[in-house]
Amino acid sequence: MERPRVLGCHPGGGRPDRRAHRVLQRGGGTVVTRTQIDTYHLPPRLEGAWALLRSGDPRVRAVSGGTDLTIACPPEVTTLVDLSQAVPAQITVGDDGEIEIGAMATLTAMSQHPAVAAHATGVIPEMLFHVGSPLLRNVCTIGGHLVRGKLSDVVPVLIALDAEVTIHRGGDTRLTLAEYYGRGHHEQPHVLTAVHLPVLPPQTGSAFLRFARTAFDFPLANCCARISRADGSAVRIVIGAVPQRDQRAFEAEAIVASRGFDDA
Ligand SMILES: Cc1cc2nc3c(=O)[nH]c(=O)nc-3n(C[C@H](O)[C@H](O)[C@H](O)COP(=O)(O)OP(=O)(O)OC[C@H]3O[C@@H](n4cnc5c(N)ncnc54)[C@H](O)[C@@H]3O)c2cc1C
Known part of the structure; x- marks a missing residue:
């Protein structure tokens, strides 16, 4: 299995923010920012993607276009499995x-x-x-x-x-x-x-x-x-x-x- 890549997010151009759950309060509601993602896999084959997803671990999610996950990523998700090659x-x-x-x-x-x-x-x-x-x-x-x-x-x-x-x-x-x-x-x-x-x-x-x-x-x-x-x-x-x-x-x-x- 390929090594996971750690995403470095640079809010304000500073150091990478690796806090797992950076939570913003907006209008009384809670918004979890994308900096919650700390591991990103890009498996080249379907078998590799399935090996990462098969357990159903709620912290791990597949991502394709990302348009839904970007706006509605459940707070427990910290690992993405990019399906674009698999x-x-x-x-x-x-x-x-x-x-x-x-x-x-x-x-x-x-x-x-x-x-x-x-x-x-x-x-x-x-x-x-x-x-x-x-x-x-x-x-x-x-x-x-x-x-x-x-x-x-x-x-x-x-x-x-x-x-x-x-x-x-x-x-x-x-x-x-x-x-x-x-x-x-x-x-x-x-x-x-x-x-x-x-x-x-x-x-x-x-x-x-x-x-x-x-x-x-x-x-x-x-x-x-x-x-x-x-x-x-x-x-x-x-x-x-x-x-x-x-x-x-x-x-x-x-x-x-x-x-x-x-x-x-
Ligand atoms: C602003 C906006 C307006 C929209 N308007 C409309 C509209 O008018 N009508 C309409 O019908 N839709 C609308 N949509 C919905 C839009 O079509 C979906 O967000 C989009 O199709 C999701 O595709 P994605 O590839 O980005 O999914 P992603 O965000 O990558 O994934 C969505 C979910 O599917 C899972 N997943 C992704 N690919 C796979 C796979 N191959 N196998 C297993 N799991 C997978 C992910 O883990 C995630 O849970 C709108 C969305 C937005 C953001």
Whole structure:
């Protein structure tokens, strides 16, 4: 295993601050600063990352884009495991047409990839346009987004597209997103390594809508609908915002499927 690197933080340009929990009081609340991190690992391979994360020690956290951890790092965390070398960022299309998105792919890379952009009439870039800002999307990764399991525009869309994830726990397991959240896998020690978008039937259309206080805010509610006309049973209506509670609206799906579809 490679030697841990100690982060030197230089508040005010002075000596490195290695106090484990430098706590600020702000408006009556408590903010733990990033100087709480004293050890930073950059494992070159997945096995090395898993060896550091497998115990589930609450002081040790994986980091991908770091946009969530930077603003909401639990106070007990002192060690980060950077996944940027251990987990792929490539987006590939298999011989069968399935799209595999490496978990380190940024949201920008996803929205700009031609196969992802064309998938299901372009609902992924349509949705990603609303996630934070371009600067945020340039940094945050699909893996970090899914593992954090908080307010999300991404999850309802991926559920509507029947997306699956691969998680690593010494070996690889492939799960639907509903299983991943429904069975609490996202809260167990694991490394999320890939997202899979299966081929959809021909004549598939999809749409995404969100409601938020301002364009930059997190969603209060959102919805993704996907209809595959060539296969009348393939109707997905997912109402969401909070991954663990994202719901397929089975009753609405059945009503839509029973009415058939016209060209509009
Ligand atoms: C200002 C702001 C605005 C935002 N607006 C929106 C919005 O409008 N809509 C929306 O849907 N989202 C929004 N987000 C959420 C944003 O999309 C997430 O912060 C981001 O996707 C997290 O990705 P990351 O790579 O930075 O995760 P990180 O911060 O690196 O990690 C997040 C969590 O996942 C764990 N982790 C990371 N990668 C892996 C992995 N591969 N395997 C296992 N564990 C892992 C980390 O330990 C951590 O607990 C916003 C965020 C910010 C900061």
